[in-house]
Structures are given as structure tokens and as C-alpha cells.
Amino acid sequence: MSQLSESMLEVTSLEVKYGAIAALRGISLSVKTGQIVTMIGANGAGKSTLLRAISGLIRVCSGNISLGDADITNLPPHRIVGFGVSHAPEGRMIFANLTVRENLEMGAYLRRDSDAVAGDLDRVFLLFPRLKERINQQGGTLSGGEQQMLAVGRAMMARPKLLLLDEPSLGIGPILVKAIFQTIVEINRELGMTILLVEQNAHLALKIAHYGYVLETGNIILEGPSSEIACNELVRKAYLSE
Amino acid sequence: MSEFLQQVINGISLGSIYALIALGYTMIYGILRFINFAHGDVFMVGAFIGYFVAPHVISLTGGSLWIAAPIVLIVTMVGCSALGVTIEKLAYRPLRSRPKLTVLITAIGVSFFLEYGGQLVFGPDPKLFPTLIPSSSLINTQHVVIGTNSIVVILTAIVLMLLLRFIVYNTKMGTAMRAVSFDHRVASLMGINIDSVISFTFVLGSGLAAAASLLYASVYPSINPLMGIFPGLKAFVAAVLGGIGNLAGAALGGLIIGITETFVSGYISSSYRDAIAFAILILILLFKPSGILGRHDRDKV
Numbered sequence: 437m438s439q440l441s442e443s444m445l446e447v448t449s450l451e452v453k454y455g456a457i458a459a460l461r462g463i464s465l466s467v468k469t470g471q472i473v474t475m476i477g478a479n480g481a482g483k484s485t486l487l488r489a490i491s492g493l494i495r496v497c498s499g500n501i502s503l504g505d506a507d508i509t510n511l512p513p514h515r516i517v518g519f520g521v522s523h524a525p526e527g528r529m530i531f532a533n534l535t536v537r538e539n540l541e542m543g544a545y546l547r548r549d550s551d552a553v554a555g556d557l558d559r560v561f562l563l564f565p566r567l568k569e570r571i572n573q574q575g576g577t578l579s580g581g582e583q584q585m586l587a588v589g590r591a592m593m594a595r596p597k598l599l600l601l602d603e604p605s606l607g608i609g610p611i612l613v614k615a616i617f618q619t620i621v622e623i624n625r626e627l628g629m630t631i632l633l634v635e636q637n638a639h640l641a642l643k644i645a646h647y648g649y650v651l652e653t654g655n656i657i658l659e660g661p662s663s664e665i666a667c668n669e670l671v672r673k674a675y676l677s678e
Numbered sequence: 679m680s681e682f683l684q685q686v687i688n689g690i691s692l693g694s695i696y697a698l699i700a701l702g703y704t705m706i707y708g709i710l711r712f713i714n715f716a717h718g719d720v721f722m723v724g725a726f727i728g729y730f731v732a733p734h735v736i737s738l739t740g741g742s743l744w745i746a747a748p749i750v751l752i753v754t755m756v757g758c759s760a761l762g763v764t765i766e767k768l769a770y771r772p773l774r775s776r777p778k779l780t781v782l783i784t785a786i787g788v789s790f791f792l793e794y795g796g797q798l799v800f801g802p803d804p805k806l807f808p809t810l811i812p813s814s815s816l817i818n819t820q821h822v823v824i825g826t827n828s829i830v831v832i833l834t835a836i837v838l839m840l841l842l843r844f845i846v847y848n849t850k851m852g853t854a855m856r857a858v859s860f861d862h863r864v865a866s867l868m869g870i871n872i873d874s875v876i877s878f879t880f881v882l883g884s885g886l887a888a889a890a891s892l893l894y895a896s897v898y899p900s901i902n903p904l905m906g907i908f909p910g911l912k913a914f915v916a917a918v919l920g921g922i923g924n925l926a927g928a929a930l931g932g933l934i935i936g937i938t939e940t941f942v943s944g945y946i947s948s949s950y951r952d953a954i955a956f957a958i959l960i961l962i963l964l965f966k967p968s969g970i971l972g973r974h975d976r977d978k979v
Contacts, residue, residue, distance in 0.1 A: 492866075493866075493867070512871075513866035513867055514868075514869050514870055517866075517867065517868065518869060523867050525863075525864065525867065529861065531856070531860045531861070531865075532860060533859070533860050534853065534857060534860070538856075538857075541850070541853060542853060542865075542868045543868060545850070545854065545870055546869035
């Protein structure tokens with residue numbers, strides 16, 4: 437595994453509030469180029485909030501988010517996509533009224549290199565042959581697992597520098613979860629895509645990630661190489677249910 | 679029998695005009711989930727743009743209506759599109775995150791502004807709309823008269839609806855429109871600029887209203903600043919009847935309202951002409967609020 441030491445994403449003292457309630461209480465983290473970094477934590481810890489703040493879906497109260505040299509804090513979401521960030525949101529959120537092909541095309545909305553887009557479409561179909569069988573079906577008619585594949589595939593279609601994945605294992609069967617995680621590893625290794633993975637399934641996430649953070653009620657309580665995190669006594673008890 | 683045929687042709691002709699206006703209501707509803715009550719008044723402004731532009735264009739083209747009419751059509755469509763986009767930018771965009779009711783009331787305000795601003799600028803008296811469609815009878819038997827008017831209206835409406843269908847279902851911008859209509863936030867995660875898509879929707883909707891206004895004024899050539907109220911309301915009923923948010927539904931609803939209205943005024947009494955659309959509205963709201971082709975709104979997660 438080639439590990440470049442430069443950082444792709446830097447989050448500094450990030451604070452996000454929902455009304456009066458603090459969801460993130462000044463967290464800092466860094467995602468190194470070419471790595472899979474995972475953010476684990478219980479429901480409501482603020483994991484999805486972090487991804488929404490990075491992709492511009494919610495406003496940041498204070499702190500800073502930068503991508504390479506660019507400060508992307510509080511930019512509108514469509515501009516952040518232009519900087520090379522692609523977010524596959526929680527609960528899949530695929531366009532139910534668009535066909536599978538149209539969903540994937542929307543993933544590549546900002547791209548002008550139509551030949552390369554066609555190539556990436558083939559690659560998504562290679563990774564998820566099920567999607568190819570359903571190419572002209574409306575997104576809303578897909579099963580939960582297929583929708584999850586489509587959400588991951590659609591986020592890939594942007595050919596982002598940084599892929600944000602929110603709970604790709606949510607609500608799908610174990611075999612499919614395994615397939616999707618395998619795909620995440622492939623995307624990272626073969627396309628060199630940097631990935632920030634938010635997961636409740638800490639076991640799986642730590643297995644494929646290079647580095648991990650543990651988020652608890654808006655604070656990062658632990659960070660380190662994922663092998664170390666997986667051995668941590670506290671994590672084993674709280675998140676790996678051992 | 680022949681009178682029946684005559685009524686059908688007239689009904690389809692009127693219905694295609696309602697359909698063009700209804701498409702604007704339904705598209706804007708699809709994207710923003712509110713009824714743009716100023717839409718009928720954009721239609722009225724279209725008729726006045728046509729009224730002022732047409733004589734110049736006709737004299738410039740040496741009186742050939744077949745050349746002049748398409749030019750007037752394009753100028754009017756561009757003018758109304760600009761108006762629609764401006765209304766959205768100035769009146770609706772600042773209220774984007776407010777409750778829908780706020781926007782709805784603002785739309786009613788914009789509607790009054792255009793109606794009474796129109797009276798101030800154009801004067802309240804009716805004006806005679808210039809002839810844009812060369813009038814002659816294509817078929818003229820003892821019982822049935824089919825004029826170029828009806829045929830031009832129907833053909834123009836069909837061409838514009840096919841064009842709209844192409845834009846919405848076969849272009850990237852159209853796909854983006856459908857994506858935005860599903861969910862603004864998810865669409866913005868694709869890199870879609872929501873504001874541009876909304877502006878584009880107003881361009882399309884107002885452009886169709888402009889075309890409808892020229893066709894309408896060619897059939898009923900007396901125009902005034904309040905002329906948009908009834909066609910606007912009926913087209914709104916058409917959009918609800920077909921299933922608001924649904925393009926095919928708006929076209930179908932427009933035809934049904936147009937044909938029903940023509941039949942009521944032809945066979946019963948023209949005094950009920952305007953009432954029938956609202957009777958239909960009450961019936962749909964009672965028995966099938968989602969409309970003929972409409973589906974219930976998806977539950978948002």
C-alpha cells in the first residue's frame with residue numbers, strides 16, 4: 437500500500453450546532469491522500485453531521501475545513517463537489533424518479549470528459565453487475581441493497597478526490613455488506629481514491645481502514661491506525677461488543 | 679354530429695392553450711412545491727408583449743404573417759422567460775427557506791402587482807390584439823368550420839410540448855430538473871446548482887405561458903391586464919386535475935378542461951363556462967386529490 441503523507445482533508449476545531457444543541461464540539465481530524473479513514477461511533481455521535489458539514493449540507497459554526505490548499509468551509513454543496521468531494525449520504529437517497537443510468541449520470545454532472553465518464557460507467561457496472569441488469573429501471577424500484585450499490589456507484593461517478601461514505605452497511609444483508617466493503621477497498625487501491633468512511637459497524641470499518649477515529653457525543657475520544665484502535669480495550673467493549 | 683365534431687375541435691384548441699399554461703404551474707410545483715399564482719399574469723404580460731411587438735415585426739417582414747408570427751412568438755417567449763426568472767429571483771428566492779405559505783402569499787402579491795401594475799402601464803381598457811395567424815377556413819362545410827386558427831393553435835401546442843418533453847427527459851439539464859424535483863439537497867451533492875435549475879424551470883414555464891398567450895389572444899383578440907386571471911385559474915385546475923407535478927397530467931388536464939368548457943357552453947349555456955372548471959376542481963379535491971396521473975408524495979426520510 438502506497439501511503440503518501442500529505443493530507444487531503446484537514447478539519448480543524450469544527451463546531452456544528454442544530455439550534456442550541458451542539459452536534460460537533462470542536463473536533464479536528466485529518467485524512468491523508470490515498471488512505472481509507474474511518475469514523476466510528478454510536479448512533480447520534482455526530483458522524484453524519486461531520487460528513488454533512490464537509491459536503492456543505494449544513495453550516496459550520498466555527499472551525500475550518502480545507503481540501504488540499506482550498507478552504508471549503510461553508511461553501512454551497514455544488515461548489516464543494518467541484519473541488520472533488522463526493523458524498524454518498526446516509527439512507528442512500530438515490531433519485532427514485534430517475535433510472536439507474538440517469539442516477540449514475542447525475543453523479544458525473546460536473547464532468548465534461550464524456551469519454552472518461554462512459555468508461556467509469558462501465559467500471560461501476562463491472563463492480564456492481566446487478567446495476568447493469570437494472571439499468572433502465574427507476575431507482576425507486578430497486579431493493580435496499582441495490583440502492584446502496586447505486587449510491588456508492590453514483591458517488592464514484594464524480595471521480596472524486598475524496599469520497600465520503602455514510603453508513604454503507606445500513607439496512608442491508610451481511611453478504612451484500614461484504615461485497616460493498618470489498619468494492620470500497622478496490623476503489624481505494626485501484627483508483628487511488630481517498631475515502632472517509634462513517635460506520636456503525638466498527639468491526640468491518642476498522643478491518644479495511646488505514647486510520648480510524650472514534651467519535652462520542654461530538655468529541656473525538658480516540659484516534660490512531662485502525663489496527664491499534666481495534667485492539668483498544670475501550671473500543672472493544674463499546675463498539676466491537678466483545 | 680357535425681356540431682359535436684365542431685365542439686371537439688374547438689375544445690381541443692382551447693384545451694391545448696390551457697395545457698401549455700398548466701405545464702408551467704406543474705413544473706414549478708414539481709421543483710419548488712408551491713403554486714406560482716403569478717403564472718397567469720405572466721401569461722397576460724405575454725399577450726401585451728405580442729400586442730406591442732407584432733405590428734413592428736409585421737411591417738418589417740413586409741406583412742408576411744408566416745414569417746412574422748414565429749418571430750413574435752420567440753420575442754414574446756424570451757420576454758416572458760426574463761420576467762419569470764426576475765420574479766423568481768426578486769420575490770421567491772429570498773424566501774427559499776421560509777414556510778411554503780409565505781411564498782404562496784408572496785405569489786398572490788406578485789399576481790396583484792402584475793395585474794394592477796398592468797392597468798397602470800397599459801391602461802384598463804381592452805385592446806385589440808393584431809392578427810398573427812392568417813385566418814382562412816381549411817374545411818368549410820355547411821356544418822363544420824375548421825379555421826387555420828384552431829389548427830395552428832393545436833400544432834404549435836403539440837410542437838412545444840414535444841420540445842418540452844425532449845428537454846425534460848433527454849437532456850442533462852432536464853435530468854437535473856427531475857433530480858432537483860426529487861430532493862434539493864441530494865441534487866446539490868451531485869454538483870447541481872439548484873438556483874440555476876430553478877431559473878431554468880421558470881424560463882421553460884414562462885416561455886410556454888408566453889406561447890399560450892399569443893395563441894389565446896389570436897382566438898380571443900380582446901386583451902386587458904386582468905385577462906390572465908381566468909385562464910390562469912383554469913390551467914391551475916387542469917394541473918391539479920392531471921396530478922400536480924406531472925407533465926403528462928398537465929397536458930391531459932388542460933385538454934379535459936378545454937373540452938368540457940366548450941361542451942358546457944355549446945350544449946348547456948355559456949354562463950356556466952367559467953363555473954365548470956371550478957366544479958371539476960371541487961370534485962377532484964373531494965374524490966381524487968392526487969389527480970388523474972398523480973401519485974402521493976413520497977414520504978421524506
